[in-house]
Amino acid sequence: MVAEDDNIFRAFAKAMYNTIDSPVTWFREKVVEPNQKQYPWYHRKYPRVPTIDECYSDDVVCDFEANHQFKRDKAVDSEILNILRMRYEDCMMYENPDHATPCKPLWDKYKDAEEAWFIKYGDLGANADARKAYMKQKHRLIWERRNGPLSDLTK
Structure with a gap:
């Protein structure tokens, strides 16, 4: 088990990082990625229509x-x-x-x-x-x- 870091500067930097990164990460994982169209290929696949x-x-x-x-x-x-x-x-x-x-x-x-x-x-x-x-x-x-x-x- 790792003991908590007792360096105040590192604790402050980690708190600032989490304050900025957490909302961005949450928004990307919960909003952006579920709404993206995922294609296993590099070009758009159009649905075939009647000839x-x-x-x-x-x-x-x-x-x-x-x-x-x-x-x-x-x-x-x-x-x-x-x-x-x-x-x-x-x-x-x-x-x-x-x-x-x-x-x-x-x-x-x-x-x-x-x-x-x-x-x-x-x-x-x-x-x-x-x-x-x-x-x-x-x-x-x-x-x-x-x-x-x-x-x-x-x-």
Whole structure:
């Protein structure tokens, strides 16, 4: 058991510290922290809304939400593609001049992601929206039903 400190200056300093710190600590623990939104990730997670094919044609709010979700998804997919490209470029710089073999898996992964991005977002233009992307997907599915998959034509 520790005896109480008989130094008057330290006792005074501790009393002043507790006088200032106690209300602040109480406010943080009892008010601020219970009211904070706790996320286990670093970015905000938006709730998924109905996609454009699930919206009625006259539902403006659903159309607006689907467009915003489409634009967020496009931004995330573009950033993923950018990260894959940077990983490949870093591998090339690190493994130079023999980068062909060790960086091949990264290159293949990047090319697959690039193809998937272009299938979904390519040729839509600068002001693409969810309805245009949905029509592009529909036309592609119809074309593949009539002519077979595109992967068969590239071989």
